[in-house]
Every structure is written in C-alpha cells, then in structure tokens.
Amino acid sequence: MAEVKAKRKTDIGPPHYEKFLPLIIKENYGKWKYHEIVKPGVMVTVSQSGARLYTVRAASPRLLSIDKIRTYADLADKYSNGYLRFTSRNNVEFLLTDESKIDPLIADLRVLGHPVGGMANSISSIVHTQGWVHCHSAATDASGIVKSVMDELVGYFTDMKLPAKLRIALACCLNMCGAVHCSDIAILGIHRRPPKVDRTKLKAMCEIPSVVSACPTAAVRPATIDGVPSVEVIEERCMFCANCYTVCPAMHLNDPLNDGVSIWVGGKVSNARSEPMFSKLAIPFLPNNPPRWPEVVDAVRNLVEVWAKNARKYERMGEWINRIGWPRFFELTGIPFQKEHIDDFKHAGLTFKRSTHLTH
Amino acid sequence: MAEVKAKRKTDIGPPHYEKFLPLIIKENYGKWKYHEIVKPGVMVTVSQSGARLYTVRAASPRLLSIDKIRTYADLADKYSNGYLRFTSRNNVEFLLTDESKIDPLIADLRVLGHPVGGMANSISSIVHTQGWVHCHSAATDASGIVKSVMDELVGYFTDMKLPAKLRIALACCLNMCGAVHCSDIAILGIHRRPPKVDRTKLKAMCEIPSVVSACPTAAVRPATIDGVPSVEVIEERCMFCANCYTVCPAMHLNDPLNDGVSIWVGGKVSNARSEPMFSKLAIPFLPNNPPRWPEVVDAVRNLVEVWAKNARKYERMGEWINRIGWPRFFELTGIPFQKEHIDDFKHAGLTFKRSTHLTH
C-alpha cells in the first residue's frame, strides 16, 4: 500500500484541451468569422483567414460501449485526422478540413446506425440521466424512453424544418439531473406514493434529524416505534420529492404501481429573443410502460406536431405558448386540464391569471 | 330606548341610483355609442340616439366641508339641472346637456379654485387616505402631501400632453387603503422603528396569542415581564408592517424620528395593452417634512418629468420602464440604487435578474 501511495499522482486535473485540438482550430482559435449550416448535421465554420472547418454531427446514445468509442476513433482517423468531440447534448462531432470527406463519413455513420443531424431548427439528442441503468432514485428508466421517443422523432433530427430548435430532456426523478426544468419538452419520472419507512433499519442507516429536516413540507416526524427511534410520515403532506430518501436509504419511494412519467413544456435556456424560462406541467402522469412507453411517445409526438404546425418562425415552444396562451395550448393539444396543473407550492399565487387578458 | 327602537329602520341599503340620474341618462342608459374628449376636463358622450351628454370634471380635495358640497349643489342647479356625480378618483363631475353652459361652469369652478381637467392623458386627482386627519396608523399625513404634490403638478391635470394617463396614489401606512400598490406613482407612509411595547397596558388591551400570530416574521414573542404576561419584539426581525399594532394598541409604531415616506412606481390597474402590474420601490425613504414635504414633491415631479420626456405614446410608467429596463430608469431619474430596492421577502428570488438581457 505504502508503495502504491508513494507513486500516486493526484490532483493533476484533466489533460489540457490543446492536446486534442486539430491544427485548423489551433490556428484559427478565436478568429472565426461566421458559420453556415450546409445541410442537416453539417456545418462549416469560416475563419477570418478563410480557413474552413467542417463539422459533422451524429446522434449518439450517450451510453456507449468501448467498442463503439473505438469505432468512433476509427472513423475519426479515416475522415478527420483523428479529431472528434462530443457536444453538450452528447452528440458526437467529427471535425473535418476536407469537404470531400463529408459524404463518405455520413455514409459510414448511416451504416453504423448513427443518423447525422441535430443542427439548426431540428430536434437534437435528448439530454438524459441514468434511470434503471444506474440510479437508486429512478422513478422510470431514462435510456429506454429516450430511445423510444427518438425512434419516433428521428425525422426531425435529420431534417431542419421545424419553426425553431426543440430541446427535449429527461430526468428519471425530481432531482432533475440535467436541465430538464428549462426544456422545450421535459420528460420527468415521478413518484406518487409516500415513502415506506423501513423501520428496522432506519436507526442504523440514517441520521434522524437529517431525515426530518430534509422534508420540505414537514411530513416526516420523529417517532419511536416499538421502542426504537424512527420516523413516521404524515401521508397527506407528502408531495413525493424524495428528499427524505436522498438522505436516508430507509425511506423507500420507488414503487412499481405508482411511479411513472410527467411531461413538461415551454422551457428554454438561451437568451435569444425571450429570457430563459422554466418548463411548465403539461401532462401530470403517464404510466411506466416498458419497453417502449407508447403513451409517452404519443404525448411527445403530439406536442411536437402541434407546435410545429402552429408556431411562427423562430418561436420556441414556450414563446409560442406565450403568444397563444395556455387555454389555447390545451385546446390545440387536446390535453385535459386538471387540478394538478394548478400550482400549490410556495409561489403558487404568482401563477394565477391576474388579468382579464383572455381569449374566449 | 324601546320607543326609539320600535321606530328604527335598518338594512334599507342605499337609495336606488335611478333617483339621481338625469333624464338623458335614463333615456340612453346602455345605449351610448362613443365619446370624445372635447378639451381638458370636458367629454361628450354620444348616444346611438344622437343625444349628447357633456361631462365637466373638476378637481376636488375629497375632504369636503358641507359648505363646499352645498356650493357644488348650487353649481349643479345652475348648470346641470341639479345632477352631478363623483368619480372613482374623487373628482366631481357635472352632467350637462346644454353645451353652451360648459364654459360658464368652468369659469365658476375656476373662481372657486377647482381646476377642470383630469381626463385623457393627464394626471388625475391623487387617490388617498386619512393620514393624521383621522387614522391611528398613519406614518405620514395624506392630505398635506397630496395638496403639495398637486399644487406642483396641476398643470398636468389641466392639460393632456402626457404620453398616457398617470395615476398617483397615496397611503399613509402599509395597510394601503386605496390601490396604491398598483399605481403609476405611489406615495407610501412607512415606519422604520420596531414597535415599542406598552407593557403595563398590553395585557388589558390585547389578546397575546393574536399579537404573536399577527407578526409575519415571528418577531413578536410571548414574554412575562415583571411577572405580567406580555410580549417582546426581536428587533432585527421586524420589518415595520404594523400588523401587530393593528391587533394590539399597545404596540406603538408611530415615531416622529423614524416615520416617513417611500415612493413606488410603475404599477397599473387597467388591462389595456399590458396586464395589471404592481408598483415597485423607487425611493425607499424620504423624511416627513410638513407642511409641504418638499423632498416628496421634488421626487414625484422628477419621476413625472423623466417619464413624460422619454416614454412613447400610450406607454404608462410601468410599460415604459419595462421597455427601457430598470438600470436605465435609475440612470435617467438619478435615483441611487440601494440594498433596500432588492426584495428579500417571500418571493424575492423571482425578482432577481435571471437572464443576461442587459444594456451596458
């Protein structure tokens, strides 16, 4: 051990990015002049010097085997001098200098089953999280829904005919890893059953004061059960946030009968035109229906289609809804409006309609 | 007593309004077609039948002696067949059918010292409250400030050259009798000293649990002082709302050294163009400086002038600020921005600038 320790390197940080930049980028770093989307998934960035960098963007499932990564590496060697990158939405991008290699690369990617696209007014890959593949908190799977939804929407990835960009994100629980709270369409796993307390283990596993204070609605109270210090849950107060579970493994939220998926719309991140916005609840609950979650797929497709048909150019989902109003949104999408849509959390009052600006 | 009681009439409600309507209104009730502002303070309302009703609006101090009311009655007899009304902003309106009587009426009103105006794009009378004239809660006087400010702004009442209507309101304490929270400019009396508890009287005068629960910040705590049940105030927690005083006379808030006036801007009530808006804090504190509150008068005049100079047609104060942004508002008005402007109450987080939409 001591031996190992002597040799241990720590706190070296990641390698410097310059090591991985192609020459054209090094030479034109900070000197780019403009870009143009050449065709779906292909962009040229032109430097002040006239240099032209071609980016080819391909879909990736994010969950990658080392075999697939090696295949990417091979493609990079073949077409882009070994240079490639990944995007903030987990697509893979090949950085070409030779225009003539674009189409052969695309052909190879197609064979591999990785569609090229996701640029400009398209739907890019779904930002998502772990789901049943790795997380203890998941109220639904992540990758399975993403795959099912994108199988349906892939045409919008490989095309650029939408009114604007459309960003979908998925989080498998309310922790919302990823920016699903600001997505055009967000798919969110939710629990609907209060925690079942594992009384026998609680004391050994958890700090009781932490569990109690973790609950935002004071639904968790200390309680001595059969002489053992534990907690109890006032079920009416629980809104299924799972914060108690995060700090205490003995508070089980996962539940096959009651877990499922909610759909949110109209968020955005960019400052383009309108300010960033949170997504708002569109569909409170859809069942977990693996392997292909048909209800979720239908719901998302419907949202995309209604928006695509009705929005004006440059109108992101939320901007479109802001123009037409929520009543019309519910009317056009055919989604029933329910009690659950009405906010009753901290700032609820601010979400009520406090004017007579209504269409009739 | 029994005798009196036998004769008592109760629950008769107000007289029916029809008794007080001139014939032209009775005949054209609900049949008006359009109106036109003839000149400052004079409007004609034209009926589908062609009938023409002339309204002459004059300023009133709201606090009226019966002598003045009798004078109004005399004027009404002379010019409008005895018919008159008051407006939701406490102006008096004479309802004429004879166009030729308009100017003589205006002349009489002028002699009386009651300017005619307040219509269309003008400043109308200031909606206000009791102040030191009648209320126990007042942190400032109402009528005195109103008079001082309107003496300064009367030119905007008798004219119609502003970009839009401008509504000023005053409330002498945070109870905000009147809609000052939604005014283009609001003048608001504020306390700045925590309540001084009148310990000896508290128990006899107040319900201790009510006082304690009245405090929104839990600054009031039950305490036994010299053996007598009473309350104590955690001064750092107090934000001077006076709710404790409202339920308990022994919690004195009024304080000549610390009471004063704050100025708020950009609220509106109408649904025209933009939705109704709350007023926002412009100047946290100005001293009580009777009889003419020069600091308040200057501040209000400055706000009116800067707005009048910079706003586009139809832009109410708040709409103008929304277009140019608050940084520019503070720049143009020369008002220093301070810690106090930043919200730290319940929904504070929602008032922070959560985008990069900034002018530099």
Next chain:
Amino acid sequence: MQTFEYGSVKIEVDEDGFMQKPEEWNEEVAKALATTEDVKEMTEAHWKIVYYLRDYYKKYGIAPMVRKVCKETGFSLKEIYDLYPSGPAKGACKVAGLAKPTGCV
C-alpha cells in the same frame, strides 16, 4: 381612564366602556355593563353567550370568531344581535369582560 359606576359596581373602563381590569369581572359587573349595551335583562341565553366567550378566552387567550360563537352556542347571528343589539364584539364581549376586540374595522 374612566370610571363606570352602576349600583354597587365601580370599575375602570376605557372610552368604549371595556373593562380595564378583567380580573374584577363577576356577574354583577356583567349585569351592570349590560345596561350600557341596550340589554334590558340578562337572561339564560345572555349568560350562555357570556360564559362561552369567557371559557374560550380563558382557553385560547383570544375571542372566538363570530361564526364559531354561533355554532357553539347554537344561536343564529340574528339571535345574537337580538340578545346583544350592539353585536357580539361590542356588546357580548364587553359584558363578558374580554379585552376589546381590535382587528378589522
């Protein structure tokens, strides 16, 4: 501070006639105060309300809401006004020797 005298009763009251030393309350005082509120006679019904108010006040330190008074005593609001013409707050609370209701006017 003013003094209110009626028969043998002599108590300190405020401008509105509310007792300043509630601990001095007794049925005599109540009867005396009742005369100021247009109550001719303290009937059983009157006492029922008075004692309900006093019990509630002792328990919670506050006067009950009007609706609660009606519910718990079984009198309609109209009946309460018949018993105490100046109403539950001004009339009944005063006779019951409670602190002057403030709050909303």
Next chain:
Amino acid sequence: MQTFEYGSVKIEVDEDGFMQKPEEWNEEVAKALATTEDVKEMTEAHWKIVYYLRDYYKKYGIAPMVRKVCKETGFSLKEIYDLYPSGPAKGACKVAGLAKPTGCV
C-alpha cells in the same frame, strides 16, 4: 449484511464496511476498522477526530459538516486526509462508528 473480522473483533457491516450496530463500537473496533481505511496506526490525532465525531453525533444525531470538523479539531482538510486517506466521510466516520453519511454525491 456482511461480517467483518479482525483480530478479536467481529462485527456486522454493510457493503461499504460501515457498522450496522453502532452500539457495539469500542476502541478495538475502531482500530480494526481503521485497517480498512489505509490508516496504519491510530494516533492521538486520529482519536481526537474520532471522539469529536462521536460527541457531535451523540449531541445532534447527525455528523458535523466537514468545515466544522476542521474548525473544532484544529486540523486542516489536508491533515484530515493525511490521517484518514479516504476522507472524513468514508474514513473517519466509519472508524468512529457513525451512520453512513448519505446526502450529496
């Protein structure tokens, strides 16, 4: 549930090696657990941290925040990592017999 044995010590631990019955903790147990966390010897400094953690936990029912541990024991974060190479949460808390810290990962 797994069993961890070292010398005379035999205790139940979870997958991460945290004690399941904290009431069985004693200095021997601590020494035994320390061997799993790359601590060669339990010095005075090690015990200081262990007892600070235990005292705090007894008092508040929770583990202290790291910054507090540093402040109260006088050790810098670096020193704590030198003493317990797997850190205050995994290393020190385990040796001190506390519940497994969950919270933020």
Next chain:
Amino acid sequence: MPEKKRKTPKLDELEKGAWPSFVKEIKTAAEKNAMADDLLGQLERSYEEKIGHWKHGGIVGVLGYGGGVIGRYSDLPEEFPNVSHFHTMRINQPAGWFYTSDVLRKLCDIWEKHGSGLTNMHGSTGDLVFLGTKTDELEPTFKELTDLGFDLGGSGSDVRTPSCCCGMARCEWACYDTMALTYFLTMHYQDELHRPAFPYKWKFKMSGCPNDCVAAIARSDMSIIGTWRDDIQMDKAAVTEYAKSGMNIQKDVVGNCPAKCMEWDGKEIKIDNKACVKCMHCINAMPKALSPGKDRGACILIGAKAPIVEGALLSSVLIPFIKLEPPYTELIELVGKIHEVWSENGKNRERVGEFIQRVGMGNFLEAIGVEPIPEMVAHPRENPYVFYEEYFEEEDNNG
C-alpha cells in the same frame, strides 16, 4: 364656537397653491363647528410634531349593526375636547356616485346638525364618509339618514360597501350593467354587510370593461370586470377617418396590441378575434371606430387585497365569462359557496385570496364545485411537487 381664531401657521401654508385646499375646507367648517376647529388644532400639532394624535381603534356603532362606524378618540382630549370622540360614519353611496343637488343638501343638513361638517366624497372603498362625531350622535344621525333613505356601509369582517364604475349610465364600453349589479348585491347582502361574521373583510367591485375604472382587480375580493366573447365591432369608415386625421395606426394601435393579432395594410384593420385578449387598447385608441363585441358579459376574478400581511394580491380569474342579468342566480350561488367554504375554513383575518393560496387553488375549486380550467392560470405549475391524493396498494394489482 371658538372665540378667536386658532394659530395654524403650518397648515396655513397649505392654503396656498392652485390645487383645492383641504385646509380651507376644515377652516370653513371650523367657523361654525367646534369639532372641526379642534381637528384643525390637533392637526396643526401633528404637523409640528410629525406624528398623529389619534388613539388606536375604538368600538362604537349603532344598534343592531356590527359595522359602519369607525371609532376614534384623540390622545390629547384635554387640549382638544371636541375631538375627544371623533368617529367616522360610512354611508353607503348610491351606485356610481350619482347625486342630485337636493339629496346632497339634505345630507349636509344632517351632518351639520350631528357631526363635524366635514366629509370625504368619497372613501377609498366608495362610501360617503361623514368625518367625525361623538358617540351620542351616532343613533340620531343614523335615524335621520335612514329617514332620508340612506344606510350605513360596511366595516369590520363583513361585506364591504360594493362599488362600481358609472358603466352603462355614461360609458359606451360597459359590457354589463355595473350599477344594477352593485345595487343588487348591496341589497342582497344587507345582513352580511351590517353584521360582520366572516373571517375578514370581503369587497365587491364592479367595472364595466377591462379598463377597470374602479381598480376592481387590485382591491376587491371579488372583482367583476366586463368583457365580451365575440368579435370587436368595427366601423370601417371611422377607421379611415382616424387614418386621415393623422393617427399612426400601425405604430400606435397595431404595434401595441398585446396579442399581436391585428394587421393594418394602410387601408383596413384586420383583427384575428380568436386571438384577441380583450385588452381594450385598440378600442380605447379609436372609440369611434371600434367597440366591444355584442356578446357581452363579465369575467369574475377573486382574491385581491393590500399587502398586509403576506404581500399584496391582484384578483385572479375564477369564471372567465359569465352573462350577468337579473336575477343573477348563478353569481349568487357562486358567492354563497365561496362564503361558506371560506367562513368555515378561513383563519381569523385571512382574506379569501390568502385563504386560496393556503389551501391551494385546486382544493378551493373542488370545495366550491368549480371545474379547473386553464383560463385560471398564467401558466401551469413549474415545480414538480404535486400532491397526489391517492395511490395504489400492492394488493391492488390491476393498477
């Protein structure tokens, strides 16, 4: 009657200037009325000392009523004995604040006899306020008032005096009869108005159109604001007139439409009425050319209030559109249910707007039997914290 004139150097300053002076009003009254004169004295003192001189509260009234009078006592009764009592009486104004010279004079006569001779025309809630009298004068004043056909307004935890814009009496935009409804509600709720029994005050305000000339949306628990459902009425010739007269229709009218649903091609205005949010702007700008549609009614909003104590609220949409005609059955049933639910569950001094926020709009709607609809919200919830009330149990396998 005061022998010689008071010295009020501070207040005298407020007799100067072009705006009508309240000090002059008090002085006029003070010439004949000792209460008014002592008011002047006490007010001058307040101006010197920068503090009010009124004691807290006061609980006085007329027999059989729990509201309508605001008790007030001076804290300097020795110096200003005539305002040692100085209660205000709230007189329920006629709807729309219309008067005849005749009735005004009679009101003045009553107040000359029994009070300070000072009034507010009107209070912020809408009442005609008789400003200052003694306890003993309350009953006699009340008697004379009722004889004249007037009654007291609200105060305390009751229905407050309803008020409204002049509506159909003088405004072409009134989408329902505000004055008729105001009169109706005032009469219908006489008992609730005079005998406080709610958790807190309840205000009704009626505006005939979305311009909201009584600020209903900002200061009434129930705000009834006229609106319409069909197309804006347009007089094309009048549009042309406006254009000719130099109006910049594109910039000032179309450019300000919040729904972006208007188009102007230099000749005609086109309105996508389905998208129009009935804001009134275009109509306000061109009253001769445009007016509200023919299918008129009102939007009912709920919950406005001043900031004490959880922050101010604007009313929010409860019923997007309702036809409002006598006997107003639907409205009265709705209000009844709300009063019931709020009275039963509201805390002391909890306005209905705060109550709704505390229990949740969804639960409130359920309790009053109104279906939730998207018109009620500016937007659906942003947070994922839904209180689902039921869940499936393991046994229940067909979940």
Next chain:
Amino acid sequence: MPEKKRKTPKLDELEKGAWPSFVKEIKTAAEKNAMADDLLGQLERSYEEKIGHWKHGGIVGVLGYGGGVIGRYSDLPEEFPNVSHFHTMRINQPAGWFYTSDVLRKLCDIWEKHGSGLTNMHGSTGDLVFLGTKTDELEPTFKELTDLGFDLGGSGSDVRTPSCCCGMARCEWACYDTMALTYFLTMHYQDELHRPAFPYKWKFKMSGCPNDCVAAIARSDMSIIGTWRDDIQMDKAAVTEYAKSGMNIQKDVVGNCPAKCMEWDGKEIKIDNKACVKCMHCINAMPKALSPGKDRGACILIGAKAPIVEGALLSSVLIPFIKLEPPYTELIELVGKIHEVWSENGKNRERVGEFIQRVGMGNFLEAIGVEPIPEMVAHPRENPYVFYEEYFEEEDNNG
C-alpha cells in the same frame, strides 16, 4: 463470460428503430464483459417489474479524495453477482469535450481492463463517466488514468467538474475563451474538487455568449456567460445579401427583437445599441451580417439549481460585465469571497442560490463586498417590507 445468451425480450424491443440503441451497446459490451452482462440481466428485470434494482448510495472512492466515485450496489446480488458492486467513476473531461482517436482508445483500454466496458459520453455535468466497476478496481483504474494524464471529477459537496461550450475553438460568437477559463478553474480548484468541504455542491459552467450552449444559467451555481458592451458589428453588404435571398428582415429579425431597438427601412438595419439587451437573436438570424461587438467579456450569474427542495432556480446577475483574461484575479477573488461566506453560513445541503434567498441578496452582497446595482434585479421590490437596520432614538434629536 456468459456461456449462453441471456433472454431479454423486453430490452430486445429497444434494439429496433432508427435511433442508435443503448441496448445494443450493452449487449456488445456483454459479449466480453460479465458486469455488462449482469447489467443487462438486471435491467431486463427492471423492465419486467417497473422498478430499479439498485441500493441506495454507497460510499467508496480512491485514497486522498472525497469525491469522484458514485458507489452503487445491486439489491439482487445473488442473481447478478457481477453487478453486486457497480460503481461509476467520473473522469474529468478535457474542456470542450475535444478528443483524439488516440486518447480515446487508451481510455477504452483502461476500462476494458478494469470496468464494465460501458461509459457515458458524457454525464450531465460534463464528466466522462465510466459506468460500473468493483471497489477493488477503483485504485488501479485511478492509477492508470493519472498515468494517462486524466483525473477524477467531482461528486459530493465539492466543486463539480466545470464544463463549457466549445467557444473560441469553433464558434465565432465566443466573447471570452471558455475553454481556457474552464481549464484554469478546474486546475485552480483541484483541492476543492476532490475534497468536499462545502455545504453542498458547487457547479461552474461557461458559455461563450448569451445563446448559452451549456445551459449554464439553468444548472450551475456560477454561470459565466459571454457578452459584449459596445455596438453590434455589422456588414452592410451581407445584410443586403440576406434581404435579397428572401429573408423577411422586418418580421423575422426586427419583429423579434425583445428590446424593440431595431429598425429596417427596406435597405438598412439600424440598431439603437444603447437599448440592445444583447439577446443574440438578430446575430443568430444573420450570422454573416451581424456579430457581437468588439468589447467582449462576460456576465457572471449566480445560484442556478434543480428543484430539490425549494424549487428550481435560474442563476441571477451578479456582475453584469467583466473582462475575463488570465490570471483571472478578480474572478478568483470574487469566488473566494462567495465560498467563504457560503461555507461559513450555509446550512447542510443548501446550495448557494438557496442561501442567497434565505439571507437576502442585499445581505449577501454586503458580505461578499459587492455593491448592489439595478442590473441584479428583474425589478425592485413590490412589497413594502424593508428591513431597516437602524433607527433614531429619541435622545438623538438631530435625526
């Protein structure tokens, strides 16, 4: 290595369809790797039962670090022994996610040897995630990683792995060098990144312009977003080109300007740059004609986070404009002060955005020594509840 193929009828369904299949990825890995194979088995089980099969938490790591590894244990260890441990390692990605084929292959080799052969390229925070290995493999993997020049990223209450858009490497709009700053911050905070000592996590995200291509404003405690101060650069000839090509400049560009500060007369675009809010829209729409000004820098915003537990937050403006060049002294000092104040006063599991709301932005600014300016607020307060900290005493007569 599994003898014969598992039956995974549910998951097999997810091999169909045009989108690349994660199931195929797992299967590929499973051919050679027992962990991946048991993952497949356990996942199929989850698909059957509609529930995850991972136990809560797990606290494992490498020596000397408090973060970087997420411990994970199966709750079906008997059935799926190879995922009885299945910890992920978060590898700090190179800034901008640029790689060479060479380095990727070397990373794969390490993971082939020590882990499941499965990865996330990348995790939502930005790390290269090595998905699943056993406790014993952590140290050896770490050693090989550091030998290759890689290090672990953050987890727990520490500085999380910073990430950024590609910025100047490939984007003409980058207003500062996002990758340089990301690298700098990552190196500067190595200790804070590896040894959790904050009240809760702290995320940095860097976007080169207001388009915010890493969603910094939505998911980082400190969001550093490029912007500019001077006039938008314009190539008039290119504007003409766009117009000719059929672009509807009035409607699509000018009509969408949130500041309403653009004008188009059919020939030229005029921008009132003083009013422009730097939203990027016009530039996005006409990249060849318009670009950000020359006086470039960044806006620093603070406090974004996901909803747990008080509701989600977007970052809010702290420093409207700052020049960002090495050695970044001003920024580092600012962050230092914030970390100090937050660490000293923050509650356990309280993100800085929540902390600011709890203590009040004004107090927070005072504590970190930053002047309040109107750029920090969407609007000043609406409620009248100001906490004045001082008052005059009676003795103090010159108040």
